Amino acid sequence: MSLKKNKMHFSRRVVFVFTLIVLAPLLLLYGVTIFLMNLQSIRGLEALCNLEVRMNEDKIYENIQAYELIDKMIRANGDLLLFITSPENRDESEVIRTVKEESLTLERILSVEPSLYAIRVFTNSELVPERFPVIMHSSRENLASLSSWEFNYQAKYLAYMDSQSLPSACLTRELVNGKRPVGWVQLSMRMEDFFPFLRRSPPPHQNDFIFSLSESNGEKRLSQIFCQNAAPGREKLLSEKEIKDFGRQIFSGSNKENTRLQLAGKRSVAAWRYLPELGIVIAHTCETAMTLGYAATVTLLGLLASVIVGLGFFLIVRHTANRMFRGIYSVMNGMRRVSAGDLSVQIPVDASNEVRETQQTFNAMTSQLSEQIEQITTEQHLIADTEMKAMQNQINAHFLYNVLETIHMQAVLAGNDDISQSILTLGKMMRYCLRWRIHTVTLEKEMEYIQSYVSILNIRNDYEVLLELDIPEELSELKIPKMIIQPFVENAFVHGIEPLAKDTVIRIYTEVDEAHKKIWLCVRDFGAGMSQAKVEEILSYLADEKYERDSTGSIGIKNIQQRLTLFYGNDYRLEIQSEAGEGTLIRVPLPIEGDMR
Incomplete structure (x- = not known):
């Protein structure tokens, strides 16, 4: 019963405060008055433009009559x-x-x-x-x-x-x-x-324009006509967009011969006439700035009065609101700190009404969030460790069989150091893969593994895959997640190079993005490539954050994307560029500092 009474008392105070705010209807009434004044001023400008353009039209027709008179005299x-x-x-x-x-x-x-x-x-x-x-x-x-x-x-x-x-x-x-x-x-x-009106010095904020009208392929177009000896400031050069906008108003099919538009970057009203005998359009424009100056002054004075009255109301409302909503403000400040990433925030519980319950709930929520995030982080690292171990211990049996068969054939056909070198290379690869307790390696170590992997590929095929490495020396000690490049080299070989079965190149290089503090580790092949639809399908698959449990399809690159997100954040997304018949480019983002979460 007491809680209900407090709620009613709180509601009455809120209603009382906002009832005092009578400023809104006053401002509405004032705004309507200003709007009507502005509308009347605009209509006055339109009437002025119509009068000017009619006078200019009459003078042009007087000149046309003079031409006709002289022409008749000559023909007579x-x-x-x-x-x-x-x-x-x-x-x-x-x-x-x-x-x-x-x-x-x-x-x-x-x-x-x-x-x-x-x-x-x-x-x-x-x-x-x-x-x-x-x-x-x-x-x-x-x-x-x-x-x-x-x-x-x-x-x-x-x-x-x-x-x-x-x-x-x-x-x-x-x-x-x-x-x-x-x-x-x-x-x-x-x-x-x-065009005698071009000889007069222009009144403030008024201009005259002349346009020739042409038609091409059923489309009507305007071109501005200039007079070299016009009075200074009489003619203004209009942009193509402004002329096109003006033409759109004329060709709109409306019978109105006045319009409102932007000319020379200023709001204006315009009246126009089409003179079919000459194939031209004459127009007179008035900028609204000067005419609306009086209305702007009245508006400013009214706004000043409104500000004074509003300030008085504001002080009253603020004083009352501060007393009413002090507890709500503490919750709002706590929410801001949470949105900034501070989940340890605990706000003081000092309110005496229903806000007290909100403060207590907020504190309980932040405590629970902190515990859950810590638990989720631990779980994600455990999942990442499990996936890492699974990927490191997952050896493609078909690949290993082909390698061993190759070594066997070398032993049968010729006794030379190739067999020893092949076994040595394979051993290095096995040691690198099976050291699953080490999750990060230097970029230099990862490249050594890739070189060994490509060396084995070249043993088992009758064509050569040339590996080109362009890694700056200063990046050789950069710490990166282990086994982050090999899946892309393998995909390049299996899907891009092996179907073509000819000599080719795989390039691995870096690009530095100083603006975003990233290093892009790029794997480029010149194999069969993919269609854009296939690229979009893979990117969509990578964007799905659901944990993938099977080992089919693109599990390798899905695992890499999940590790990048876990280690560095959601901003580190793989990029794939490919074109059928031209090859594929994979870009792997890494932070310049090489630090993980």
Whole structure:
């Protein structure tokens, strides 16, 4: 009954404290207000962008009308069309006079629209004499390859005339007399005159962009158009990603002509228009930073007030919580120490409510964990010892039979020192294997055993396995688990080399990983190799931490992986790389210091 009463009292105090926290609904109300203010500011920016882009569109269409007017005036000049159609019907003096008169006429037309700075008439007839820069032969430019509208166009054939080769918005159209093409007319206006909004100094945080629209293989793409004489800061170079994102908004199929996006690394709102006559998209953008500055100021002041109010509540809650949860904090601190690996921690039992029971349970738990871990560690070492003995005493009977048969044949066929050497090598191997009380050896001793093993392999086969060792001298005394390399050499021979039955190489070398304080002991063969599926199967088998009791399949490398994990930890995992027909690489991780747990 007393425990129940304490629980109710504790719960009431918790409810009372959190009831005092009225700050949450106030912050929610304040956040909604700020959100609505920001939303209204964004909508104001969108309206501004729409207005600017409409004004820019109107000015561009005014310039297009000027082009159309001049183009119609030229096409209405019947004398000019007749002259460039059949100049052969006139004598030389009349041709020269006509060229002069028509050139003056074309130059006077420019006064109708001062923003146009160039009118060029190209004639297909070589009989018409050229009068630069007004009347020229069509052969001076590949006019048929030009689009009707070209931007940043430069008349390179007039490069010596700077005033005639400025980057321009150029309209190029074919002249036809009847149904007969007789030439071309080309009208040019400076880019900054055709797009007058680029001449104005940009308002803060606002920008104008022009993109050409192209289509290839059914895919629409945008390319940014620049004006070399734009006002400083008027044009910004956009990245390919930003242009692609902007294009995705345009081609999304939505009828909306405004959007929100990141441009030049800043959040912006944008309005755009597609001008099909020119094949371009014009856009006006406003960065949200400046417009939202006022909202940010209000937000900051509100947050400051909220911080002051929240601080007051925080002090009250903290004072109360410290008194309420002192016992819980002690348990939490104890858990942190346990997570850091300290299982000897015992926390003081000083609470006067249900937390006291938690503290007592925690202390009992850490004591039990320490005992269990000690027991498990002992059991794992016993298992490792048993496995080591089993592996060291497990001699492949078929292998031993073949070796003894080989020695017998040597004795029968020829009396020489080979037999003595073979027996000596085999003896060294037997002594190395059967000394099961020694679990660790130096890297140098392990390599001597591998050399003996490969030597025996070469006796029993009619092809040679060449062993290449590349072990730095400073690593020769490195302590490693015994018999950690031989299973991989055996696997290389049985599964990779023996099926091919030809001379080959097995390389054993080291790689140092200073960043992770590891040494990789590598066994590389150039035999049959394995498929990636087989490699994944073996790695999956090695990842299974279940203790393997039988002696079939890959028990040798499974045992090695288990010993690596036991001695050095879970970070020391075997790596296998193989490709069918190319051979196999096994990488065995070892700590640089060579210390075991």
